[in-house]
Amino acid sequence: MIELRDLRPDDADLLYAWRRDPDVRRWMSDADFPDEAAHRAWVERLAADPDRHGWIITREGSPAGLLTLTGLDGPHRRAEWNWLVGDAEARGRGVGRAAQVLGLDRAFHELGLHKVFAEVLADNDAALKAQAAAGFRREGYLPGHVLMAGEPRDVVLLGMTAEMWAAKGDAIRAPLLQAKLISPRS
Ligand SMILES: CC(C)(COP(=O)(O)OP(=O)(O)OC[C@H]1O[C@@H](n2cnc3c(N)ncnc32)[C@H](O)[C@@H]1OP(=O)(O)O)[C@@H](O)C(=O)NCCC(=O)NCCS
Numbered sequence: 349m350i351e352l353r354d355l356r357p358d359d360a361d362l363l364y365a366w367r368r369d370p371d372v373r374r375w376m377s378d379a380d381f382p383d384e385a386a387h388r389a390w391v392e393r394l395a396a397d398p399d400r401h402g403w404i405i406t407r408e409g410s411p412a413g414l415l416t417l418t419g420l421d422g423p424h425r426r427a428e429w430n431w432l433v434g435d436a437e438a439r440g441r442g443v444g445r446a447a448q449v450l451g452l453d454r455a456f457h458e459l460g461l462h463k464v465f466a467e468v469l470a471d472n473d474a475a476l477k478a479q480a481a482a483g484f485r486r487e488g489y490l491p492g493h494v495l496m497a498g499e500p501r502d503v504v505l506l507g508m509t510a511e512m513w514a515a516k517g518d519a520i521r522a523p524l525l526q527a528k529l530i531s532p533r534s
Pocket of ligand 1: 375430441444468477
């Protein structure tokens with residue numbers, strides 16, 4: 349079963365290990381990888397700042413990944429989606445797919461957002477496929493949008509509105525419920 353729980357400051361060590369994993373880090377566009385102190389400040393802010401929210405994705409109760417929404421305080425009820433499945437053994441097994449449904453439900457039903465968007469490196473096939481499968485719409489292609497190790501990299505802009513999720517969410521949720529990867533919404 350895949351679930352989300354709120355991020356806690358004591359998740360910092362595990363998150364630091366995940367963020368340092370080359371298989372995660374190569375897809376994260378934070379320009380420079382933070383040192384440990386900057387990482388801890390980032391986790392504390394994620395746990396406390398009303399402008400952002402972080403959830404640990406759990407798999408059978410154990411931490412498997414991280415999902416964040418940033419920009420919650422802005423005037424547009426729009427937030428940026430970022431996520432990773434940090435437990436390498438859990439990748440490619442539907443954890444991301446299930447976490448997306450849970451995260452989009454939180455975004456639109458609990459946080460009352462109007463829109464969620466994501467900037468994904470254009471060669472990140474796993475993220476692009478997973479997000480397309482959840483109904484994210486490709487809204488733009490941004491050439492040379494980020495610098496990674498000093499090199500310009502292209503980015504795909506993805507978006508999902510509350511209206512889109514209301515129309516598509518049940519169909520995307522159904523196979524995950526059937527596979528018992530998630531439980532019904534209460
Ligand atoms: C992107 C990520 C979060 C997806 O989570 P996941 O648990 O691995 O994905 P799932 O197992 O739920 O797969 C969902 C879909 O993604 C696609 N996918 C997953 N892994 C893939 C891979 N290695 N290559 C291509 N497509 C892949 C598949 O289409 C899959 O659908 P399917 O099961 O119907 O085939 C995860 O792979 C990850 O953390 N990657 C490293 C960090 C990262 O890229 N984060 C996103 C930054 S924008």
